[in-house]
Amino acid sequence: MTTITNKEADIIRKVAGNFARHPSQVNQLMEADAEIIQRNGEYLVLKTDGIHEEIKTKLYEDPYLIGWMAVTAPISDIAAVGAVPEGILLSLQLPLDGNDDWLKNMQAGIGDACLRYNSYVLGGDTNFSDSVSISTTVVAHIRSGSPLLRTGMKPGECLYTTSLLGTGNAFAYSRFFNQALEVRFHPVARLTESKTIRTYATACIDTSDGLFPALAVLSELNGVGFHLETPLIKLLSEEARSIHHHDGLPEWMLLAGPHGEYELLFTVPYEKQNDFEKECESEGWKPVYLGKVTATPQIDFVSGSLPIRCDSHRVANLFYESNGDILAYLQLLKQQHESWVSNN
Amino acid sequence: MTTITNKEADIIRKVAGNFARHPSQVNQLMEADAEIIQRNGEYLVLKTDGIHEEIKTKLYEDPYLIGWMAVTAPISDIAAVGAVPEGILLSLQLPLDGNDDWLKNMQAGIGDACLRYNSYVLGGDTNFSDSVSISTTVVAHIRSGSPLLRTGMKPGECLYTTSLLGTGNAFAYSRFFNQALEVRFHPVARLTESKTIRTYATACIDTSDGLFPALAVLSELNGVGFHLETPLIKLLSEEARSIHHHDGLPEWMLLAGPHGEYELLFTVPYEKQNDFEKECESEGWKPVYLGKVTATPQIDFVSGSLPIRCDSHRVANLFYESNGDILAYLQLLKQQHESWVSNN
Structure with a gap:
């Protein structure tokens, strides 16, 4: 999930607030749905987002939906800054005794979403855990024009x-x-x-x-x-x-x-x-x-x-x-x- | 952890094997320590790696070491392909009642490692979980020359x-x-x-x-x-x-x-x-x-x-x-x- 309330913002600031910023990073902390770096005459756009609580609370149980959302959630953030996605990296935590049908359906959700968004699974990391969780990083770009930020709106708009x-x-x-x-x-x-x-x-x-x-x-x-x-x-x-x-x-x-x-x-x-x-x-x-x-x-x-x-x-x-x-x-x-x- | 044995390779192939490859991706599955894409006259290099089992088994308990390794592990993969890191994205799972000293020491490990590798925390995602786990994605580049792969060695070398x-x-x-x-x-x-x-x-x-x-x-x-x-x-x-x-x-x-x-x-x-x-x-x-x-x-x-x-x-x-x-x-x-x- 991307957006923040002021209570959630306090947590984000506490966890992330003290690191030095990349000198070419366009957005401040929380100022955009994704991270934007100016380089080589374009913007490189990156986003990490995860499907964790949705699985833990059983909001998502269907493996196809889990796979689809693991890609759709961070790519929605890429859309919010006006960028074009290229590929994703997956960090998977799966049960060691997970069944093959479940895995295949989740992979189908990931694969269909990648196809829909013209993106590719570039790589990833799989670990074994009691519960399923997926973290996805998207790499994207903006070739011309400026990125959209969460900031910049004025009264009357x-x-x-x-x-x-x-x-x-x-x-x-x-x-x-x-x-x-x-x-x-x-x-x-x-x-x-x-x-x-x-x-x-x-x-x-x-x-x-x-x-x-x-x-x-x-x-x-x-x-x-x-x-x-x-x-x-x-x-x-x-x-x-x-x-x-x-x-x-x-x-x-x-x-x-x-x-x-x-x-x-x-x-x-x-x-x-x-x-x-x-x-x-x-x-x-x-x-x-x-x-x-x-x-x-x-x-x-x-x-x-x-x-x-x-x-x-x-x-x-x-x-x-x-x-x-x-x-x-x-x-x-x-x-x-x-x-x-x-x-x- | 990056390397694979043939048993682990079977698991990786099962989880990752069926997705289409990015047309500009240089490395095949498992062929390199990181993912390498040719674009704009350079190589963009990406790697996702996590500290999960090391925490679960209490191999790592010191929060400074956990933070340091969350950055060092994927950047070691970046070094193995001959790339230069620029920044990282963190996917954190932390206990909701985590104590501040623990968090500060982990952040110090992350911060010191970023300083050591001339890299920056670009962003991330924090979720709450019973146990701590960290997944890190590094973005890096190779401006000239070719990436190093795991393949290419010959008898006698x-x-x-x-x-x-x-x-x-x-x-x-x-x-x-x-x-x-x-x-x-x-x-x-x-x-x-x-x-x-x-x-x-x-x-x-x-x-x-x-x-x-x-x-x-x-x-x-x-x-x-x-x-x-x-x-x-x-x-x-x-x-x-x-x-x-x-x-x-x-x-x-x-x-x-x-x-x-x-x-x-x-x-x-x-x-x-x-x-x-x-x-x-x-x-x-x-x-x-x-x-x-x-x-x-x-x-x-x-x-x-x-x-x-x-x-x-x-x-x-x-x-x-x-x-x-x-x-x-x-x-x-x-x-x-x-x-x-x-x-x-």
């Missing part, structure tokens, strides 16, 4: 995503709370859309950790807030809407994270909005308009008939307040909702 | 290492069997020596998994064997000799692996031997001469007063025959020794 949201959390909800609701989860890293986005956008992040956590990161890094003019119900994917209708979850909860759908979330200057939307249309896709960047670090949105204004980190931090306990997390979400209802 | 051997296994022996024997273990990736080696050598591998496992890999990949003309006692480092003297371990056992000392093991054509040794001397270091490459896949060596000839994989496979059980492994080593003594 327009906020978009590449598609409707909430599928990641809908999938997690179905896995953890109601397995009778089958939710298809097969995200595709937005490399194609990224080519157009990078010529218009001022900043970009992926929604690997869900919408609200991504907004919290953008808010913190840019010192801004967001006014989501589009009612949240209109931002929900079909899968997320179905959970909303079936189990009555308020719309905002399905965007609260921390399991996202790997769309790109980005800002476009107001005066370029028309040109951008036209170019997307000519390419056969339609970005989803969310609202505007604001000057104060708050988020305004409408969930159901409830208008809500809260601190940018309020929603994202609920997951950390639950210490990752998924039942406690659902309780915290419900308490938060009740508190908003009674204050309205 | 001279076999060298960058220094005396056995410290890795001496350290492991002291940790597992006799903690009263303090063995210093602080390997340094041989980047400096690699610059000269790559202008003379026909093939190279590092001894991250010990001498005999490295020889097994070279034997398999090149269809050759080795005649170690230098008696093994003269190849042992001070630390390994001290274990040999103190606990009576036969010399060959201290070179049997699978925990090596991260020296480079390489071959130089007979006719270039003098020039090579002179150039090393002018640089202030002395390569250790082991013997010659032979045409048959056997290894000849003298351990103590015992002349031994065995299949190239015999020694390396003993560790796999023990299923990684360290006590069973020591028993297998002793049985093998008795069988050689009684057959002599």
